[in-house]
Amino acid sequence: MPELPEVETIRLNLHEHLVGDRILKVTLRRADIVCGDPEDFLAAVGGKRVVGTDRRGKAMWLCLEGDIAVAVHLRMSGRLLLVQSSDELPPHTHMLAELSGGRRLIYVDPRRFGRLELLHLGRFDQSVILRNIGPDALSEDLSAQYLQEAAGAHSVGIKQFLLDQSHLAGIGNIYASEILHRVGLHPATPANRVTTEEMQRIIDATREILEAAIGARGTTLGDSQYQTGLGQSGGYQQCLRVYGKAEENCPVPGCDGVIRRSKIAQRSTYFCPVCQARGRGRRAGR
Numbered sequence: 620m621p622e623l624p625e626v627e628t629i630r631l632n633l634h635e636h637l638v639g640d641r642i643l644k645v646t647l648r649r650a651d652i653v654c655g656d657p658e659d660f661l662a663a664v665g666g667k668r669v670v671g672t673d674r675r676g677k678a679m680w681l682c683l684e685g686d687i688a689v690a691v692h693l694r695m696s697g698r699l700l701l702v703q704s705s706d707e708l709p710p711h712t713h714m715l716a717e718l719s720g721g722r723r724l725i726y727v728d729p730r731r732f733g734r735l736e737l738l739h740l741g742r743f744d745q746s747v748i749l750r751n752i753g754p755d756a757l758s759e760d761l762s763a764q765y766l767q768e769a770a771g772a773h774s775v776g777i778k779q780f781l782l783d784q785s786h787l788a789g790i791g792n793i794y795a796s797e798i799l800h801r802v803g804l805h806p807a808t809p810a811n812r813v814t815t816e817e818m819q820r821i822i823d824a825t826r827e828i829l830e831a832a833i834g835a836r837g838t839t840l841g842d843s844q845y846q847t848g849l850g851q852s853g854g855y856q857q858c859l860r861v862y863g864k865a866e867e868n869c870p871v872p873g874c875d876g877v878i879r880r881s882k883i884a885q886r887s888t889y890f891c892p893v894c895q896a897r898g899r900g901r902r903a904g905r
């Protein structure tokens with residue numbers, strides 16, 4: 620599932636290649652991928668020029684002239700691709716937009732959990748896609764105090780807490796494992812027992828890892844559908860330290876741990892039982 624670095628990579632691609640183009644015509648092959656009335660969507664978007672892009676967490680939107688925007692949440696298997704008009708459409712193409720630059724923007728989604736939505740500027744709080752999305756994981760305003768207060772009422776494990784998009788938006792299953800390994804924190808540590816200092820280290824590791832992943836155009840694993848907005852694979856899978864590495868040696872210098880895979884809240888979780896030992900005595904996993 621695309622997480623913040625993958626969505627940001629797509630947004631950057633579209634920002635570079637799409638801003639300034641006019642959307643000549645939109646075709647919906649499956650109306651049920653649109654939140655709200657598909658007729659309203661088509662009528663509002665057709666003929667508009669793309670003036671910008673934005674993102675919060677795993678949701679992104681294209682800003683159009685006329686104070687409207689088109690939000691996209693890719694969920695499990697959605698792909699937003701810029702293709703040539705002459706290119707053959709991939710299977711599961713549910714939306715295509717003809718652009719003035721002679722290309723097409725297409726939305727492809729085999730599992731169809733993803734959604735598109737028409738947004739009106741100033742009424743983002745009414746959006747289905749943006750509802751319950753907390754501050755972005757790369758927001759400069761994010762503080763350890765905020766996270767600790769958000770965790771205050773939650774005795775769930777810190778990994779599950781990080782996956783809850785209402786507290787912090789953009790982190791999914793892959794990067795949560797990587798972040799907690801970098802910090803040296805066991806994924807099942809109760810969120811409300813994580814110290815302010817550890818929360819600060821989580822914020823620092825999140826920035827470091829997500830920014831490196833954006834630099835590598837995201838993570839494309841064997842079973843994932845993720846492609847950049849230009850149809851390329853990501854490169855950060857070569858930099859993963861624990862995710863998908865069960866039974867391999869922990870890459871932390873001097874650590875003799877072996878990476879373990881376990882299920883936490885029904886999701887595969889990877890960690891080193893030595894440098895991410897439970898409770899006291901844990902040491903930084905750098």
Ligand SMILES: [Zn+2]
Nearest residue numbers: 869874891894
């Ligand atoms: Zn280790």
